[in-house]
């Protein structure tokens with residue numbers, strides 16, 4: 364049972380649900396069809412405090428509890444998954460500063476980021492290093508009071524419009540993940556080249572880019588000591604994986620809503636298709652799957668709210684929710700028959716948008732590795 368202090372802030376969640384329905388949902392199909400970068404919603408999102416929902420009040424954020432954050436992200440994603448992906452990529456950047464930065468860095472960057480005045484990107488993946496960041500080859504080499512960052516990052520959400528990029532790079536090539544350090548890079552200072560946006564299967568409004576670095580960054584922009592970047596990345600990814608679980612719950616719920624409505628109104632042989640037991644069972648499975656994913660997500664949020672380590676729970680929540688969203692959006696499309704396959708309805712978009720959730724921020728295979736490794740280590744008493 365969750366502690367009462369972790370209870371959902373219903374006012375915030377319902378304000379974000381209304382905003383999502385009224386502002387985001389009407390343009391979601393156009394954003395998808397024309398691959399419009401969801402930054403078009405930045406001002407509206409910032410005006411109601413969404414860009415700083417993940418941050419404490421001390422740094423200009425909303426200071427909401429993890430349950431409220433989960434349900435808020437679910438609402439955004441259910442209305443427009445591309446917009447939610449732009450927002451959650453920004454959270455990865457600001458969480459990196461929140462978890463790895465010093466007070467000066469936090470005071471300098473976070474309040475403006477929380478207000479949406481500046482947009483962040485999180486750059487961990489490289490062309491040759493995705494699932495295992497220790498394989499990365501981008502380096503930061505000392506040059507006096509600066510570091511020269513050299514190398515290429517790939518699939519970096521928001522990078523094309525980012526005012527700051529958190530670059531995870533090697534300061535010690537021989538030290539594996541212990542040689543990774545994180546830096547705040549200001550692309551406006553030069554030496555950062557952004558490629559064109561990738562053409563993706565889904566989340567077409569959540570643009571991703573290749574980023575080439577050959578730039579000088581002051582030592583003051585390093586987050587924490589040399590070699591602490593991987594720890595910061597892991598803490599940031601715990602939060603990020605929970606955010607993705609929330610996105611999956613939101614998209615699956617949107618698909619489910621459409622499926623229930625369609626099943627109740629679409630007639631075959633003179634009766635609503637909801638009267639077929641085969642479809643009733645599908646609807647029952649969808650609802651059960653979503654409830655289970657939400658319960659896992661909120662139980663990870665419980666641990667997070669108590670200040671306990673929740674890496675295992677975040678991995679479980681992300682694994683289950685992303686697999687669940689694949690099943691549920693597919694079933695919802697099936698219930699719509701041929702109409703589900705057309706672009707006149709959002710079902711095919713939901714199917715495309717959720718596909719990446721099983722891949723990014725640690726694929727399902729990587730989450731299973733983390734879960735198994737953690738459980739085996741605890742069984743061995745480590």
Ligand SMILES: Cc1cc2nc3c(=O)[nH]c(=O)nc-3n(C[C@H](O)[C@H](O)[C@H](O)COP(=O)(O)OP(=O)(O)OC[C@H]3O[C@@H](n4cnc5c(N)ncnc54)[C@H](O)[C@@H]3O)c2cc1C
Nearest residue numbers: 485486487488493494518519520571722723724725726728
């Ligand atoms: C739309 C989009 C947005 C993204 N946004 C960002 C971002 O903002 N920042 C960022 O840093 N990255 C981002 N990424 C990158 C994303 O996190 C990586 O694509 C992901 O981590 C997988 O890495 P990879 O593509 O190199 O696949 P690989 O690591 O090459 O994996 C290929 C396959 O091998 C499997 N595999 C790998 N290792 C193991 C193992 N040990 N055991 C079993 N199976 C394994 C994987 O599960 C996968 O099926 C984004 C990607 C996309 C497509």
